[in-house]
Amino acid sequence: MENLDWGKLPFGYIKTDYNIRCTFKDGKWGELEVSDSEYLPIHIAATGLHYGQEAFEGLKAYRGKDGKIRLFRWIENAKRLHRSAEGILMAPVPEKLFEEAILKVVKLNERFVPPYGTGASLYLRPVLFGTGAEVGVKPASEYTFIVFATPVGPYFKEGFNPVKIAIVKDSDRAAPLGTGTLKVGGNYAASLRGVVETHHKGYSSPMYLDAKEKKYIDEIGAANFFGIKDNCYITPESTSILPSITNMSLLTLAEDLGIKAIRRPIPVEELDTFEEVGACGTAAVISPIGEIADLETGKVYKFCKDGRPGPVSTKLYETLVAIQYGDIPDPHGWVTIV
Ligand code: PLP
Ligand code: COI
Numbered sequence: 001m002e003n004l005d006w007g008k009l010p011f012g013y014i015k016t017d018y019n020i021r022c023t024f025k026d027g028k029w030g031e032l033e034v035s036d037s038e039y040l041p042i043h044i045a046a047t048g049l050h051y052g053q054e055a056f057e058g059l060k061a062y063r064g065k066d067g068k069i070r071l072f073r074w075i076e077n078a079k080r081l082h083r084s085a086e087g088i089l090m091a092p093v094p095e096k097l098f099e100e101a102i103l104k105v106v107k108l109n110e111r112f113v114p115p116y117g118t119g120a121s122l123y124l125r126p127v128l129f130g131t132g133a134e135v136g137v138k139p140a141s142e143y144t145f146i147v148f149a150t151p152v153g154p155y156f157k158e159g160f161n162p163v164k165i166a167i168v169k170d171s172d173r174a175a176p177l178g179t180g181t182l183k184v185g186g187n188y189a190a191s192l193r194g195v196v197e198t199h200h201k202g203y204s205s206p207m208y209l210d211a212k213e214k215k216y217i218d219e220i221g222a223a224n225f226f227g228i229k230d231n232c233y234i235t236p237e238s239t240s241i242l243p244s245i246t247n248m249s250l251l252t253l254a255e256d257l258g259i260k261a262i263r264r265p266i267p268v269e270e271l272d273t274f275e276e277v278g279a280c281g282t283a284a285v286i287s288p289i290g291e292i293a294d295l296e297t298g299k300v301y302k303f304c305k306d307g308r309p310g311p312v313s314t315k316l317y318e319t320l321v322a323i324q325y326g327d328i329p330d331p332h333g334w335v336t337i338v
Contacts, residue, residue, distance in 0.1 A: 003249040006118035009153035011283055019109040019148040020101045023131070024091040029145075032101055034108065037146075040144070047140040048129030054185040055084035055128050058123040058282045059245075061106045061149075061338060062239060063113045064326035067123075072324050076100055076245040077126070084182040089139040091215055093128055097282040101147045103124065106338045109149045116325065118158070123152040123283070155222075155283035156204045160317055162290025163204040163279070167268070168194040169296050172211040173218075173240075180218075180240030187242075188222075195221060198295075205279065207292060209268060217266045220289075223281035225266070226250065227274035228312045232260040234274075244282045246320070252332060253319050259312065263272060271301040276310030286317040 006013070020039070021033045047053040048142065059078040062070050078098040085092040102124055106113070114120035126147045130139030156163050173191040174180025182188060194206035205221035217225050217236050219255060224244040226235045233254035235247055251261040271277065279287045288309035292301040304310060309317070322328040 004049050004112075004114075004151065005325075006114045006120045006151070007153075009114070009118075009120045009151055010157075011152045011155045012150075012306040014112075015152070016112045016149050017306040018105065019146060020105045020108075022093075022097060022101065022145045024143040024145070025141075026172070029091075029094065029097055032097070032104065032227035034104070036323070038148075040146070042131060043133045044098070045133035045135055045189070045320045046129070046131045047134050047138075048131060048144075049135055051130070051134075052132030052184065052189075053088055053090055053140060055088065055183055056082060056185065057081050057124075057183060059124050059126075060152075060282055060324070061113055061124060062121050062325045063116050065116050066326060067104070067116075068326060069106060069110070069113050070324065070326050071102065071106070071336045071338060073249065074099065074336060076248070079246070080183060080243070081092065081126060081128060084184055086180040088184055090128055090130060091143045093126075093145050098126065101145070103338055105147045105149045105204040109147065112149065112151045114151050120151055120153045122149050124149050147166060154285070155281075156287050158204065158287070160286070160288065160309060162288045162307065162309065164202065164291040164293070165205055165207045165279070165289055166198040166201060166203040167292060167296070168198060168206040168208060168292045169214050173187050173208050174211065176212050176239050178240060181239075181243060183242055190219060190292075190335070203293065204287075210265075211240060215267055217271075219269060220279040221283040223287065226278055226280060227266065228259075228276040228310065229274050232262055233312070233316075234262045234264065234266060236266050237263045238265065244281050246282055249320060249334065250280055250286070250316055253316055256331070257315060257319070274303070275299075276302055276313050278309075278313050285321065286313055288313045
């Protein structure tokens with residue numbers, strides 16, 4: 001791909017050669033189909049359009065120094081899509097079908113897997129939605145599963161440099177017993193006001209608190225939150241956040257590095273006590289946070305006072321990325337070579 005500037009790729013959509021599709025009809029999944037079209041015909045009464053029967057995933061393919069392409073913990077994405085599907089009564093995608101589709105989409109678009117050393121990767125977007133027609137509020141009987149691929153750079157333009165976050169209290173992305181733990185489109189629709197409002201004010205992302213009391217930290221836009229203090233990695237326990245595969249991996253890597261890993265509710269005021277804080281996710285990787293502003297009270301929590309990411313976040317970032325790109329051994333068996 002001689003005309004792509006790999007080192008300067010944004011986190012955006014670029015057309016690749018092929019995508020994979022599969023449909024669920026008459027109670028069963030059909031064969032995988034390869035398409036070179038970016039469009040699909042869809043019934044005007046599809047439940048995915050009207051009632052939000054839609055869930056997606058996000059994972060990356062990384063090119064190593066050895067030229068090999070690696071996927072990171074795809075089984076966890078398959079399981080999470082299964083949970084999302086069950087949560088909003090869609091036909092789940094069998095793990096084998098998910099595996100075949102993601103491996104195929106990487107192989108077919110191999111020329112779009114960014115070269116090693118550019119910091120970029122090939123982002124895979126599996127998406128499942130109701131394509132059967134219904135007008136009453138009920139689950140569809142037909143579903144479509146698609147996986148497309150697009151090369152991406154860092155989610156936050158800062159890359160591995162401190163970002164500014166704003167606490168949003170005038171909208172919620174998910175209710176305590178709602179769909180926050182599922183990766184369904186409706187959660188992202190609910191977050192758009194917060195995302196746009198905070199961008200306009202010069203912040204990279206909104207931070208959401210628990211919807212009921214606005215007392216505890218939930219998550220940061222499309223990433224989980226973590227804080228570091230007293231040699232502990234602490235991340236929120238909540239019924240309304242997405243269980244991040246990156247966060248789950250960092251909890252393990254922290255323990256490997258001799259750092260205690262804890263999941264528990266985190267009151268907002270505790271931000272005053274953290275030595276380092278960050279956002280983590282497939283797109284965000286680890287984004288160190290330099291500032292968290294409460295837009296309502298005007299209080300600002302500051303971190304990275306020398307302008308640089310903290311030592312624990314840096315060590316975790318380097319270890320995670322080194323495993324993903326195959327620079328160091330993969331002690332937990334997280335990586336699949338395509
Ligand atoms: N939280 C939300 C709301 C997300 O959209 C994502 C992205 O997938 C994450 C957290 C991070 O999850 P993961 O590390 O599995 O990508
Ligand atoms: C991801 O980290 O994969 C995400 O889903 C983030 C966002 C682009 C929705």
